[in-house]
Amino acid sequence: SWREAAVSVRIVEKHPWLMCFRKRGNLVELRDPLHWTSYTLSLPELADSTVGYARDGWLLMNKTRSKDVFFFNPFSREVITLPECELDFDKIAFSCPPTSDNCVVVAIRFPDFSATISTCHPGDDKWVTATYPSYIRAHRRSNIVYQNDRFYCFSADGTLSSFNPSSCTWSYLCAPQLNCSYINDGNNARKETAVALAEKEGELFVIFRSSNERPMVYKLLVSLEEWEEMSTSTFDGLTIFVGFCNSELRTNLPWMRNSIYFSRFGYNRKHCVSYSFDESRYNPPKEWQNWIELCPPQSLWLDPPPKNVLSSLHNN
Known part of the structure; x- marks a missing residue:
């Protein structure tokens, strides 16, 4: 309740939106992963x-x-x-x-x-x-x-x-070589390992995912002397938005803290697939087997549209 009361006066970053391209045509969807709303945007220049x-x-x-x-x-x-x-x-x-x-x-x-x-x-x-x-x-x-x-x-x-x-x-x-159990090599028989890089205010982060196991996140310390594995205690409100083309980091987003959001919307199309480090589980709790399931190539993270643009879009 104390945190809820502070939200109205807290200065926080804006979370990114998803831009999802259709396989055919010039219409794209803009999806807000927090408020569960989507809009249609026509972009004929992208043909x-x-x-x-x-x-x-x-x-x-x-x-x-x-x-x-x-x-x-x-x-x-x-x-x-x-x-x-x-x-x-x-x-x-x-x-x-x-x-x-x-x-x-x-x-x-x-x-x-x-x-x-x-x-x-x-x-x-x-x-x-x-x-x-x-x-x-x-x-x-x-x-x-x-x-x-x-x-x-x-x-x-x-x-x-x-x-x-x-x-x-x-x-x-x-930088020093990172020894992570999810990295594929000749002796690793895992089904699939995917890696995403992200940066935030001078710091580099790398996110690993293998099969349906929990993601692993590492931060490269400023001294470039070692990698630090992130845990629930060290995430400190960080939110990572991972996609096929790009990844974004934000801090202190209300209701999205200590989580990784992937660019795949759930089957009910109301929210993104995410992994909570506080709860140690995916939401929705499906066994996501591969990277393409979670990060389809036809989607990417983008800064939210300006208010004057948003008011002219068709709300789905």
Whole structure:
């Protein structure tokens, strides 16, 4: 009751919404995972395109069967084009909104034991590409995050790699190797292991999930000397929103604390599938066997729409 009374005066972050793309057509759904409401939004500009990355209200997209890559703001409908990307990339990300002077886009492909990286800034005429020795295999389900002038990705053997676009330097081992029982290797017979990276105010987090077992979360300490496994006592109100393309972190969200929210809505379409570390269980309590079940590729986390946009949308 004390916490309820404080909610009205507490300054809290806004939780992200889900943007869910339909397999056909240009209609997308915006879903509020807390208030159980959904809205339909028409985005004709997205025809025959896929989303590679999202942050700060912007989508980074590429045309299917094409080298065209572009930024798109789903609420202002603004489009910012980029040069054709010759690299057949595995992963792509950007540092900050494309309207910023220091925005940089990074596309990465991981051949065996190497990293081919293309970089581009909005307004450039072409991408700049270089290949670096890596000595590791990137985790095929790891996303990329940007933090403190570097892009980070996670490898299949538990190491963290980084790329500094300013100095064009690649480090395939920029933190101690993480020993987690969920990491697949030659001696691990688990059905599936998925990993997601997220950042928050200068800190890096990695989230593991294997089969229907509880997720495991680690935080890289600022000193970069060790990984710390997160527990119910150390979550301290943290909420993690995990998706196929991106992940978001928030703190002190009322009624969503100490939980991981996945981008899959439950079968009643009223709330997202989540895992509560306080209750040590999934909600709904179904045996979610694989990553695609929990994080479908056609959904991503996005900042909530502005009020003027929300008022013009069709409420489902």
